[in-house]
Amino acid sequence: MARKKRTQAGESGGEEDVNLTPMLDVVFILLIFFIVTAQFIKEPGVEIARQDVDNDEQVKPLAILIAIDENSDIFMDKKKVEPNEVEFTIKEMREDNPKGKLVVQVDNEANAETLVGLMETIKDADGSTVINVSTAQD
16 A cells, blocks of 8 residues: 555655755764864974984874074964963963974074073973974985
């Protein structure tokens, strides 16, 4: 009986619409999930001419980047940071990215004193971390 009713309804010329609402709900839920779980990389925001080295090792992209430009100015998150503000800024960035590795990009023309001072500040702010110095790829 039920089959006859279905075939008769299909022959009557009425088209059945496909309900896409459940599929759209799932897509939106997946989109929200990926946005919430995504981790974004904060770039230092300045071009750096880096050294060429033989012992380069890749660091995962989820890193906190700190740059020292040719004028020995320190940049974090596309902003110039004074040396006395670096410790606070690192602690602030650690809240957003607790597992990220610290990577320092140093220009060839930067003062070594600035790099050493920055590394001491990083050690004071985040003592258990390894400081990676970014170099140019061959």
